[in-house]
Amino acid sequence: MIDLRSDTLTQPTEKMRAAMVEAEVGDDGRTDADGFGEDPTVRKLEAMASQLTEKEAALFCNSGTMANYVNLMVYCNRGDQVLLSRKSHLFRSEKAPFMEELFGFVPVFYEEDDYGIPDVHSIKQKIDSEDIKVICLENTHNYYGGTCIPVDVIQRISVLANTKGIPIFVDGARIFNAAISLNVTLEELCKPVHSLTFCLSKGLGAPVGSVICGDLEFIKTARGVRKLLGGNMRQSGILAVAGIEALKDYEERLREDHRKTRILVESLKLNQFVTVDKRAVQTNIINMDFSKSRKRAVQVEKDLFKRGLRIKAVGEHVIRLTVYADIHEEQILKAAEILNGYIAECGFE
């Protein structure tokens, strides 16, 4: 079985496992006089993250979802308006922030193009007419197929936001993929925004965890919110050390994912019934559109499963293929073969 459902399927490397055995740990739920947790390895990861993003401080969280919640809760109170993408992970998958009975924030949406790039003019309109507390961006944009928001767009949004004093938050679960694809440094992507989160557990391959980066004051407040949400961990250096390993050679790691994704998409024999917008294939994700055939994505999922390929239905007629470390080139070619056989059949309906 070839499993392309998600890059969360990556197995921790031998190096990570070895480092986990050796990790020096402490109680991260307790803070010292400066407000930092007492686990030295978590502190090391946080220092590495803040250095990479050039933010003053960082906070290790158990998941991207938790990290996103913490951010929104620092920025907003019940009833506050959050400006974000209609197709963002925050809105579509996480939900709790916008459930009346949970956090009770109010979503306001900006317009975006076919690649999930926010329309700057529509952001201006919204922040001029509504009382927006935070602007959320997703980079790369998961549901658009891993597309990247370029630095100049983020800068233009930042100029607008600054005139109103509105912070920008980036859900950067796969921001490393974005930096590589856009050929910019992580720092360039992070400079115009107030805070961000990134996942260690996606393509980076660590078993658990996400990191929030922002200024000192923000991270201090975030630490309190994390505790409030039950997110304090104890000897979490055991987990953080895998993240440290992941960050050591992430560039080579993710470049390889992007290269294999290219091979996969270029090996596909698409037709008028099954299409891929190749311009949207910028990182490690491929969205295939079956809307011109009569196939529903959940049906495609079942059919391909029987042929030895697992994928994820992400829309009514759209499936997602994700490439990650444990998928080798032979498997990429085999996956293409399975898909091509299936696509050819779809054409004859």
Ligand SMILES: *Cc1c(COP(=O)(O)O)cnc(C)c1O
């Ligand atoms: C995976 C993901 C998250 C959530 O991360 P978890 O660690 O699975 O909770 C948030 N945002 C985006 C864009 C993601 O892809």
